[in-house]
Amino acid sequence: MSEAPLLSVRDLRFRWPGAARDTLDIPEFTLHAGESVFLRGPSGCGKSTLLSLITGVLTAEAGEVALLGQSWRALSGARRDRHRADHVGYIFQQFNLLPYRSARDNALLSCAFSRRRARRAGDAGAQASLLLARMGIDADTERRRADQLSVGQQQRVAAVRALLGRPELVIADEPTSALDEDHRDRFMALLHQACRDAGSALLFVSHDGRLAPAFSRVLDLARLNRAAAATATEAA
Numbered sequence: 001m002s003e004a005p006l007l008s009v010r011d012l013r014f015r016w017p018g019a020a021r022d023t024l025d026i027p028e029f030t031l032h033a034g035e036s037v038f039l040r041g042p043s044g045c046g047k048s049t050l051l052s053l054i055t056g057v058l059t060a061e062a063g064e065v066a067l068l069g070q071s072w073r074a075l076s077g078a079r080r081d082r083h084r085a086d087h088v089g090y091i092f093q094q095f096n097l098l099p100y101r102s103a104r105d106n107a108l109l110s111c112a113f114s115r116r117r118a119r120r121a122g123d124a125g126a127q128a129s130l131l132l133a134r135m136g137i138d139a140d141t142e143r144r145r146a147d148q149l150s151v152g153q154q155q156r157v158a159a160v161r162a163l164l165g166r167p168e169l170v171i172a173d174e175p176t177s178a179l180d181e182d183h184r185d186r187f188m189a190l191l192h193q194a195c196r197d198a199g200s201a202l203l204f205v206s207h208d209g210r211l212a213p214a215f216s217r218v219l220d221l222a223r224l225n226r227a228a229a230a231t232a233t234e235a236a
């Protein structure tokens with residue numbers, strides 16, 4: 001018998017208010033525990049919209065999106081926030097660190113917002129230091145304010161924040177677009193290893209196809225999304 005999916009999307013349809021047509025129309029998409037998936041697609045095909053639906057920031061008019069068997073639509077706003085904080089680590093394109101707080105405080109934010117994550121981290125402070133060190137952030141750098149860190153350091157702190165407390169799903173939305181090639185390759189190797197160590201599935205969105213071979217699966221949203229296919233046909 002196959003394992004229940006970590007994430008399941010079924011018959012999903014979503015249209016932005018005022019839009020003439022659906023942004024997303026996805027019959028089915030599943031993600032299993034521990035998988036690493038590279039999600040790609042041309043600009044405007046709905047990648048960020050899909051991530052917002054997967055994390056319960058948006059809810060769909062039709063169909064279902066469930067994380068760990070829990071449908072987002074069935075949850076109230078506060079419970080949605082808790083489900084997200086407990087089970088999803090998010091790495092943003094622009095990192096979204098608190099500029100005046102230390103690297104360490106930023107890394108610990110995920111445990112401040114989730115008791116479950118704090119429990120899973122054990123000694124959260126020690127675990128944060130360990131993960132930061134593995135990402136090449138030493139004890140001195142850990143104490144520096146986020147706005148005094150290099151772009152690459154900020155990105156690695158953002159990754160530690162996403163991974164602390166071992167969420168089942170780590171989502172990264174174009175996290176390497178601000179990094180040069182050398183930093184990008186090192187960051188990707190560290191991220192893959194850290195997700196494996198934490199047992200977290202990784203859903204990674206990028207335009208940079210060179211990163212795809214390191215993933216267990218590549219998903220092309222333009223193919224998955226019937227709304228994108230319809231738009232392309234009309235444009236042809």
Ligand SMILES: Nc1ncnc2c1ncn2[C@@H]1O[C@H](COP(=O)(O)OP(=O)(O)OP(=O)(O)O)[C@@H](O)[C@H]1O
Pocket residue numbers: 016017023041042043044045046047048049050
């Ligand atoms: N807040 C919003 N309100 C209305 N329409 C939106 C909103 N956000 C996105 N859209 C529209 O939804 C479609 C998909 O946008 P989305 O940002 O999800 O694409 P994307 O694939 O992530 O693009 P990119 O690769 O350029 O970041 C676009 O037509 C966009 O204009």
